Amino acid sequence: MSENIIYCYSGSGHCLNMAKSIASRLGDTDIVLMRAFPEKTDAREAKRVGFVFPCYGGGLPGHVEEYVRAIQIAPGAYKFAVEQFAGYMGCGLHKIDEIVGLDYWNLISNHSTCIWLMPHGLCFPPTSKEEAQARIDRKAMEVAAAVKAFERSAKKPPEKKLFAVEDRFFSQLHPKRTKKFTVSDACIGCGTCARICPRGNITLQDKKPRFGTDCIGCLSCLQFCPKEAINMGKVTEKRERFPNPHVKALDLTQKIIHIE
Numbered sequence: 145m146s147e148n149i150i151y152c153y154s155g156s157g158h159c160l161n162m163a164k165s166i167a168s169r170l171g172d173t174d175i176v177l178m179r180a181f182p183e184k185t186d187a188r189e190a191k192r193v194g195f196v197f198p199c200y201g202g203g204l205p206g207h208v209e210e211y212v213r214a215i216q217i218a219p220g221a222y223k224f225a226v227e228q229f230a231g232y233m234g235c236g237l238h239k240i241d242e243i244v245g246l247d248y249w250n251l252i253s254n255h256s257t258c259i260w261l262m263p264h265g266l267c268f269p270p271t272s273k274e275e276a277q278a279r280i281d282r283k284a285m286e287v288a289a290a291v292k293a294f295e296r297s298a299k300k301p302p303e304k305k306l307f308a309v310e311d312r313f314f315s316q317l318h319p320k321r322t323k324k325f326t327v328s329d330a331c332i333g334c335g336t337c338a339r340i341c342p343r344g345n346i347t348l349q350d351k352k353p354r355f356g357t358d359c360i361g362c363l364s365c366l367q368f369c370p371k372e373a374i375n376m377g378k379v380t381e382k383r384e385r386f387p388n389p390h391v392k393a394l395d396l397t398q399k400i401i402h403i404e
């Protein structure tokens with residue numbers, strides 16, 4: 145059993161990149177992916193248990209809340225969380241705090257990956273992709289130092305009640321939005337989209353992706369398609385993709401990544 149466990153959800157790789165960066169500074173860490181039900185829910189032997197995740201629609205992505213509720217943590221363990229967001233933080237940190245009782249939390253604004261709604265350049269304060277990555281690296285260093293030293297946050301994460309309402313409404317949008325997925329002639333039938341979909345919602349028929357309705361809106365398929373052949377409505381045809389440059393599609397399909 146590793147000394148530390150970081151539970152991570154990531155749609156386009158930025159949170160996974162950050163979790164890896166924190167883990168490499170802590171050493172001896174298992175990163176457990178939460179894109180599907182986590183492979184390991186018994187974290188009772190870990191000294192430190194962390195959560196790294198993005199804000200989705202004012203709340204937690206996909207089924208993360210349900211997954212966090214299933215995790216068992218030892219009473220004396222140190223618990224921390226880091227949230228990425230583009231323009232506003234939502235209520236995700238508060239929800240995690242309510243479930244596990246956080247000792248330490250932190251936040252960082254990154255570019256938006258919800259490109260059917262906002263262009264990715266939306267970031268607070270606005271910045272280039274390179275600077276956004278440098279900011280993630282600096283924040284990961286700050287978090288790792290605090291977590292190593294078992295630092296405690298002075299305040300609890302804010303509740304943001306309005307965003308809890310948005311969160312409920314936002315998660316109901318995705319099944320309807322799946323009708324908007326299109327696949328262009330650029331598709332080479334490589335199957336990356338089907339392998340990466342956290343819900344198993346994409347199947348290949350005649351070497352072309354077909355979308356079901358069990359979608360959580362992560363856009364991993366669209367962001368990691370090597371030919372940019374997948375779109376959600378007309379708007380994404382014009383918008384630049386923004387997967388994390390240090391994360392490969394295959395990394396997101398792992399269940400546990402161990403960092404020495």
Ligand SMILES: Cc1cc2nc3c(=O)[nH]c(=O)nc-3n(C[C@H](O)[C@H](O)[C@H](O)COP(=O)(O)O)c2cc1C
Pocket residue numbers: 153154155156157158159160197198199200201202203228229230231232233234254255256257258259360361362363388
């Ligand atoms: C479906 C979806 C919803 C999002 N909703 C919000 C939001 O409500 N507020 C916000 O500031 N950023 C929002 N974002 C932006 C992400 O929080 C941000 O881009 C994050 O860095 C993505 O991390 P990841 O690459 O690990 O998935 C959203 C992104 C997606 C894909």
